[in-house]
Amino acid sequence: MPSARRPHAVTITDVAREAGVAVSTVSRALTNPDRVNVVTREHVQQVAARLGYRASPAARALGTGRTATLALVLPDITNPYFAGLIRGAERQAEATGHILVIGDSEENARAEARMVERLAPGVDGFLLGSSRLTDARILQFDAAMPVVLVNRRVPAVTSVSPDQQGGTRQIVEHLVALGHRRAIFLAGPPESWLGRQRWAGISSAAKKHGLKVKRLGPYHPSVEGGLLAGEAALADGATAVIAHNDLMAIGALKRMKARGVSVPGDVSIVGFDDIFGADFCDPPLTTLSDRTEQAGRSAVDLLVALVREQARLEHDAPADIVAPTQLVVRGSTGPAPAPPLPTTPGSS
Amino acid sequence: MPSARRPHAVTITDVAREAGVAVSTVSRALTNPDRVNVVTREHVQQVAARLGYRASPAARALGTGRTATLALVLPDITNPYFAGLIRGAERQAEATGHILVIGDSEENARAEARMVERLAPGVDGFLLGSSRLTDARILQFDAAMPVVLVNRRVPAVTSVSPDQQGGTRQIVEHLVALGHRRAIFLAGPPESWLGRQRWAGISSAAKKHGLKVKRLGPYHPSVEGGLLAGEAALADGATAVIAHNDLMAIGALKRMKARGVSVPGDVSIVGFDDIFGADFCDPPLTTLSDRTEQAGRSAVDLLVALVREQARLEHDAPADIVAPTQLVVRGSTGPAPAPPLPTTPGSS
């Protein structure tokens, strides 16, 4: 009794037999058309089409060592911020003849490393989005296989990241222009490189402009985290709040609303990412926008190039794309409120 | 000069040599542990671990005909509604030892079919989410490989779908209780089974409750589509609007706001899906909620079972999970406004 496996529908051998040529000729006619006589080639191609032949990816991978599959690993698939990245990556993967597999690390470095190791044998390379891994671990993976970082930069590793320096400067200048003198930065996970860049950029720009900024956190980079963070921000009493990302900003917004605090009357809020919803929350969110779909496409292109280079044992200098960011000013930021009369010290 | 392929790091042969046993024994020790003597097994496993052995998915797939890979195809990866489905599917895929590949059909039946055909040779089965294909095409795919439908039912095909009949009843009763007498349904794509169910359920419940409902559309199931749809709804003058999904509802909401129409003062709006953002738009959206992450998990479980059945040539009756839905009442629905004094006919 034959084993109950699903046989690969129609194989190259079927095509070869039907076309009256050797399998090697079929292989060539289909993958290296120029290495085959025109009439042979067309004949083979027709037969293949007629029979509905589809090459077995497994067999091809076994022979070539390449799977035509790319992996995209993210800390939180449900964060709308990543939707654009996923779509961009998926489209470009398809355009370059690749399949995209997806992995969620749940904001967890260990899970991310496990995911990479689990996926590694079956893919040609990795797109690591907002990786929570250490630089050392990333370098280690990068040494073993093609890796492109998105939203992260590590020396000597190919990457695509949004310009945080310019972005944070825009934010700070916007707030200063509105008369704010004290701001709070609600920090996300310490593992977030983008978060660290944001804090660094804000601190530096703030110093330059005489804005006092205090960092609170870390908080989980979600609406729930923003709820907590918003509470803490309220207690501090700054007139401007810069959240690690829009999810947190929206959470903070919710909390302000619940507490009867007017945004932007009493406090202004700024986020990062310009995610779905940032334009229709109440008030709409002022936020730093970047083109995630484009980043996804670029990242795939870079990764595909890396895979090819590896196959040829060549090595270009790693590319480092820094994509522009743009502050989208909406209703959540406004002029700083007039400072309250200072309470006499000791009168409490 | 050796070809520049990436060799599969450490193979079963390496392990066999190092452990002093045959490759077949290694294979068994690792995949059918009970078919091997305890001490041999443990020895082999240790050696494999020490060498960092990872089976080649390609080689395994070639031999067994199974890839341990599942595909999830969706009409729009960026619709937040699908985020939960993606996450649920991804988690359960991981839990069952599978890899999840993702495909976006861009609301296009032809693209969806192409995607399925493109992915088919490399996966064990398909999760078709909100498929835009015809029943006939789905049956055709289902005959050729394991398929689980999500958000769609087709006779004899395994599926997981939210209870639209109960859901639409809840919506209609809610509106009727608020005193609405005329409503508009803003339709999505005709290819959407869920959309057709929604219209059917609403019509039927409306008739029962004496609510007049008119259908407008079809519109693209996006915020942009909702903008257009909202305009049309305004022109019609009904007091309640039921949108194909939350994306459209939010678009309609935006348009109302822009037109100075009060929601829910002048018109109430109801959506479907309870997506991210439905709770913080202005006003928050009354919408029919379903558990997408759970649906994703269930769908993967069903698909894995199908794959196993196929391998054993067994065939259970196809499962049809209908998951409960729940109306989440928020600020976008309220009492119907008092009817305006009827204008005298002919006085225009």
Next chain:
DNA sequence: TTGAAAGCGTTACCAG
């Protein structure tokens, strides 16, 4: 330009 045949890494069958 084409054919024959040697892998690629696993699994599964068949002996022993």
Next chain:
DNA sequence: CTGGTAACGCTTTCAA
């Protein structure tokens, strides 16, 4: 319980 050895389907030398 274990070893040897065909497959699995394709690519890629190597010859002709």
